Amino acid sequence: MSRLIKSCITLLSVICLTVSCTEPQLNNHQAVVIGLDSDVTTLNPLYVSREAEANISELIYLALVGYDWDSEKGEVISYPLLAKKIEWNGDSSSVLITIRDDIKWSDGDKVTTDDIVYSFDLYSDPKVQSRFYGIFNNYYLNQDLSIDLEKTFKIISPTRLEIKFKPNVPTSTFDFDMPILPKHLFKNIKREELATSDIGFKPIGSGPYILDKWDRNQSIQLVKNAKSVLVNGNTIDKIIFKVIPDYNSRINQLRKGEIDITENISPEDMRDLKSDNDIVMIARRGREYDYLGLKNVGSEKENQGSNQLFGNKNIRKALSFALNRESILKEYLLGNGELMTGPIAPIFKSSFNSDLISFKYDLQKAKELLQNAGWKDNDGDGVIEKDGKKFEFTLSIPSGNPLRNYSATIFQNNLKAVGIDVKLNTLEPAVFFEKMFNKELEAWIAGWMVPIPLDLKPYWYSDTQIAQANVYGYKNLRVDWLLDNLEKKLTKSEYANTLREFQQIIYDEQPALFLFWIDNIVGYNKRIKNMKINPLGAVQKCWTWELAQ
């Protein structure tokens, strides 16, 4: 029997050694492996919803324009992709687009202006239910919110197209930056069935990469599209997205060189990985932030005399002073972030109001503000009260987010120090977000990502039919006016001034307690050259990446 066991162990060792020698080493190949936390569900640009899906789909389907980040000016700049020339008329109410005549779909057909019009038709069609449905506000629309094709598009030739917009709306390349779809393939599928058709799994695009293999829940492999004008001899042959659900495994594989790039690395791991000579760590200054939301903030006028706990802006300011955000930034984020003053990130240099200074942790000031508002601890139980009502509330957080969990515990202690009793409640994300959007939570910690282009209306407009992310119930007529104004044509200085005033009001009223801008920490193998990591993301313009020899 012991002989049998010895034989088993020897056999196992031989297999291990043999295979460790035969295990392919990707470093020797012209391939880059990107770690993903979960598989993508579709590559059909009509339905991609997650960032990873959009990143992959944009490598396969080209848009008319692409974007870069100008870190000097702190703003997005566009560059032509499918388009060769973009000519705006005097008042920017129409644009003449000339597309490149050397771009083909990966099945060999030419990309024409007909494909462009057809793509916008699909994106705006209610039957298709694409992710862009209902957002073509600058276009001439039919009653069902689909684009009025006749009024909007004029095909001049297979390479020239004119797009006409509604008058007096602020138009830009953001109005037509969606990926372009091949009409000759999509038109064969019933519009109602596009969501379930297998065109999302067998994409034919015009981009620099084509789908080579999709191994469900394992990897997605893209290969260089040799016919694309964007690629050259130095372009990386293969971009592989490898699904690794476990965070620790992703980090270990980055260390071991089994993957080349991974995002959302914890600050603690960043510290360890920095010592690895093969890995470059970048804390991408971001547009993602965490905030502490409060229920029924309302408007100052509405709240006069009401007993809404968070209706008084001085109470909200007191809470802002009471939260020790600095300690979280220093101890948990290890400095990979920035304290907030409002919902516009400092990276948007031309829009950011730099005169505002973030609320510093000041318990004395918090106590004073609460006392002035009539909240005092009369019965000596450590909890302040007013008109017999104790200052206590439940702070909810979604499970599975260690930062929010840590912050909630710190804040609970901070608020206890000023006499506020906070109970913590952790909810499963699906339940948490349902309750948050239904305005059923008393207070909560969540986060947003500031969209590009900057769009503040969905978050801060009083009408919650328009602003579905105004979960705090914030109302301010001046803010509404400013946000409406941003949708008109403004000069650069008018635009900047409007945003400055908006930020000042939000700062003064604290409708939400702004916590910190959180850096997205990216780690990549130093063999990748020309990689640009900026607020637009890490996985972008992969066709410009090169591998060190």
Next chain:
Amino acid sequence: MKNFWTIFRKRLFSTALILFLITSFIFLLLRLAPGDPTQRFLSPELSPLLLEKIKKSFLLDKPLLEQYLIFIKNIFSGEFGISYNYRIPVMSVIWNTLPFTLIFATISFSLQISISLLLVFFISQRRNSLLDRLLGKINLVFYSIPTMIVGMFLIFIFSLQLNLLPMSGLHSIDFDNASVWDKLINYSVHLILPLATLSLPGIIVFYGYLRNNIDEVYKRSFVLFLRSCGENEKIIFRKHVLPNSVEPLISVLGTELSILLSGTLITENIFGLPGMGRLIVDAILTRDYPLVVGCVFVSAILVIIANTVADVVKVNINKRLASEYFE
């Protein structure tokens, strides 16, 4: 095989009823639980109108009773609808993960039985030795270590430190061009650590059960009788003690096989394997109702089959039980 079909036929009605009740229960439970499958379309950047359209296309705008009737109609026509996440028929999504789960579970199950039996054989010749006593003591310790820790430990040793085995995945990324033999080796090597992680607790449990059962059987009078007749100790063990010790274990084996077939979430997650465990948990977390019901239905069938197989094995080992099943 004849026994299997006889037992299966006898249970056909109750099996169909159980499947119907389980799926109906899950359907209602999901609808009554908090959470909304269209939540991920509720985003500041997407139009609120899109949410309404999607709710309508998922039939979530209809009353619960109407949704249930449509669901029942679909079940009887062998469909579970379209997965909300994947936007393809539920059965196609399940079919992508089911073969792996079946193969992985079967290999792990076979390993658990064979290694625990080997250990028992080995120890039975050294009863009350130091090793026997040591295994008896550390049994509980090993069993109480969470799978996640075992997996991380194995990765740390064999992948990170010794660089012998791959950390995750079912095969190497660029294995398409490899020969059949190389592919087989590639698969095998990728499965060594997951199988070790998954099988270790099972081996310990089966070993513990068998070891205790063997002790109990040795105390029985028929063993004393055989010894007094001068029967060889090895023959007593192989022909009399072992078969009598294995029988109580069969039900435990049936349960273990059912658990394995329903998916092994933690192992799949750590090693990035495409199994049913990950699929069902993701479906629950994102409230993909049709996919959850489909997964539960398939898992229930697998559990019923595993238990039926366990009963058949029991009948074959102990003929006296046959009267319970066949009368």
